[in-house]
Amino acid sequence: MKLMIAVIQRQDESALTRALVSHHVGITRVSSKGGFLREGNVTLFIVVPDHRVDDVMQDIRKHCYTRTKFVAPLPPVAESGEFYPSTPIEVQVGGATVFVVDAAVLGRA
Numbered sequence: 589m590k591l592m593i594a595v596i597q598r599q600d601e602s603a604l605t606r607a608l609v610s611h612h613v614g615i616t617r618v619s620s621k622g623g624f625l626r627e628g629n630v631t632l633f634i635v636v637p638d639h640r641v642d643d644v645m646q647d648i649r650k651h652c653y654t655r656t657k658f659v660a661p662l663p664p665v666a667e668s669g670e671f672y673p674s675t676p677i678e679v680q681v682g683g684a685t686v687f688v689v690d691a692a693v694l695g696r697a
């Protein structure tokens with residue numbers, strides 16, 4: 589068994605979870621927040637037999653899109669009154685960040 593931990597963007601959640609549920613894949617969803625952008629995202633916990641990992645990845649690839657965000661970089665420590673031009677930097681987010689680890693289901697209470 590594998591535990592797949594997928595960090596996805598909120599905009600992709602609905603289509604992806606619908607697809608996974610229709611393929612009889614069990615999911616647990618938690619609200620999360622990226623450490624860099626500090627924007628809300630969604631983390632899905634998915635446990636599947638090894639042979640289904642590729643099917644889940646296919647759904648993730650199909651429904652999770654790369655988007656461009658602009659973030660204002662943090663200013664360096666500046667002398668008071670010093671002008672600091674903060675040009676937003678472009679960041680690519682997604683499609684999805686997926687971690688796959690071995691899992692054992694020991695039973696259900």
Ligand code: 2BA
Pocket residue numbers: 595621622623624625626627629679680681682683684685
């Ligand atoms: P965030 O941490 O908010 O990162 C959003 C995007 O900002 C990242 O997209 C990446 O393109 C960029 N980024 C992240 N850290 C950066 C840095 N130190 N310098 C410059 N750019 C940086 P993704 O790579 O697609 O990641 C999307 C979200 O997936 C992340 O949101 C985070 O919630 C999660 N994630 C990504 N890598 C992770 C990791 N190694 N461990 C745990 N969660 C991760």
